[in-house]
């Protein structure tokens with residue numbers, strides 16, 4: 001069989017079609033659907049069908065049934081005329097959208113399940129591809145990226161932190177203003193729908209991104225001032241004033257000698273930290289943040305803070321949020337690279353939500369596929385693989401997942 | 413209803429505007445000698461904007477102060493120059509900010525809520541020795557503060573809780589100034605065909621003259637001779653004019669302008685001066701940013717301006733002209749234009765010389 005048939009797209013497409021024959025009736029339209037643009041990718045298609053608008057739910061579901069697309073998106077933006085070309089659409093506003101994707105994290109599990117191969121010299125390695133190939137210095141790679149419960153848990157944890165910030169600091173309601181969707185692949189999307197975000201321009205959205213990621217944060221604006229001022233501890237304050245104190249507390253409490261060296265702290269600063277660790281932690285809990293300067297210089301604090309805030313920030317993608325015309329995956333539709341469902345997850349259920357159990361669309365049945373190579377795959381409470389150059393009969397959901405990542409082909 | 417004195421302080425408020433509207437003054441009325449003081453003050457407001465970039469307030473004569481504002485707006489509208497409109501809006505907004513700073517919190521809050529629809533509450537919180545009298549919804553905050561580049565205005569450096577940002581009174585009035593400026597600008601940038609009676613036309617002619625005489629020195633104030641103003645590409649000269657007339661530049665515009673000026677050989681000190689003189693950027697921070705772009709700090713790479721296609725996607729490319737069609741980078745535009753200007757100059761001299769020798 002031809003090399004390019006890895007993935008058996010025709011087979012996946014048939015299954016998607018079969019799924020949508022009944023599954024289309026569960027596709028939920030976004031709010032104010034007539035002002036939204038929709039976009040679709042078909043199997044094997046290179047370009048996106050976009051500038052599509054629907055009058056009502058029936059029309060949208062009819063489309064899903066008829067075309068059974070590989071990927072389904074809708075705009076975070078509202079338009080006067082979603083079907084017009086970009087210049088003539090008439091932008092009316094947009095939801096505030098956040099994308100959390102484990103692909104952008106650095107996780108130990110990626111060293112186990114992700115792999116790159118240099119397209120030039122064939123050099124291989126595990127984890128994220130390097131900037132340049134270590135043996136030939138070229139920058140073209142074939143990447144085999146997989147995912148596991150660890151990546152998904154990490155993504156969920158970031159989503160949870162984001163929700164905390166949106167609720168506590170931005171004042172949004174967990175029910176009503178916010179919705180969380182599992183992306184159907186490696187992450188989560190958080191949508192804020194509220195009149196206060198609709199008209200925000202890109203610059204304002206950029207500021208919100210910086211807030212969530214703690215970019216540009218300076219300790220002096222959160223009580224870490226060198227002059228003596230009155231006031232108490234900020235551990236139970238609000239916003240980043242509280243988070244900076246907690247972040248430092250957690251970070252310094254767990255800081256190892258190697259960690260200190262990684263921060264490039266001078267020997268004297270490291271010794272002072274070791275000696276006063278307990279006093280510093282106590283200061284953070286009991287006193288005004290300015291008390292910390294009894295134990296460290298401004299420079300040391302800044303280094304510690306820069307590293308510490310990462311624990312409190314949420315790792316969102318910066319581009320998605322600032323793009324006010326972005327297309328986002330529609331819930332209850334299939335993801336062409338996994339065969340899983342993009343799903344809305346009620347916020348109270350998020351802690352217990354396990355996409356590897358709940359987003360499975362293809363239940364029942366098996367398929368025999370010939371597999372190139374996969375790491376261990378967890379799905380539906382079972383573990384499969386690793387596989388290499390073998391033919392196996394697998395549950396349909398697992399087979400679809402492997403085909404979606406182009407790591408196998410159907411044996412017929 | 414608003415008192416006359418109150419309206420004189422803030423003549424752009426809806427209530428102040430309707431106070432003037434009921435008087436139903438026509439253009440012909442204005443010609444009457446009894447309106448002389450009003451016309452003088454109106455002309456004064458505009459010329460102060462041109463010359464000083466800030467209008468003073470003359471509250472000892474409220475009726476004149478109030479009535480002169482719509483007249484001044486009309487002058488600016490008739491003159492129809494983008495540059496003037498922005499500079500005028502900035503000057504008037506600075507005037508209002510000056511007065512607002514002396515007001516009680518309640519007055520500030522009232523204007524913010526009723527005129528600009530801010531979601532704002534009066535509070536009294538003390539943090540690190542500072543008193544915060546207001547909490548403002550972050551969406552209103554960002555609409556005005558997102559363009560400020562000083563660290564203290566960054567949302568991440570603010571105290572925020574339940575969607576509200578704490579503000580001191582000077583901070584609240586500083587943000588109100590932005591709203592006021594936008595409001596006044598929206599008044600004066602609606603193009604209107606007004607046929608002014610002769611005596612009024614005299615005044616606008618005079619203002620047009622003041623503008624044309626000073627424009628170059630305002631926009632080119634600190635530009636050293638190395639930067640050839642006439643050779644700036646449309647995108648850069650628009651950004652530059654915008655900057656000096658107090659327009660809020662976007663990130664990309666600022667970056668394009670700064671990196672362009674650096675690459676065109678302008679001294680860092682001079683660039684800092686331009687930025688600081690026309691905006692309220694903190695000097696130290698502005699310098700830091702500019703030095704960063706110049707490669708004196710941080711990554712130590714000297715940034716070149718973005719390419720035309722990048723500028724186009726960010727909406728910075730405006731009114732491209734014939735030269736633009738042949739280049740892909742604003743710096744190439746600049747070099748090419750300088751070369752053309754030099755050739756024109758040579759040709760002109762070439763033309764002139766034979767005539768003399770004849």
Ligand code: SF4
Nearest residue numbers: 645647720729736742
């Ligand atoms: S084409 Fe290039 S040089 Fe000309 S205005 Fe546009 S961005 Fe500037």
Ligand SMILES: [Zn+2]
Nearest residue numbers: 118121133136
């Ligand atoms: Zn290689």
Ligand SMILES: [Zn+2]
Nearest residue numbers: 109147148151
């Ligand atoms: Zn993983």
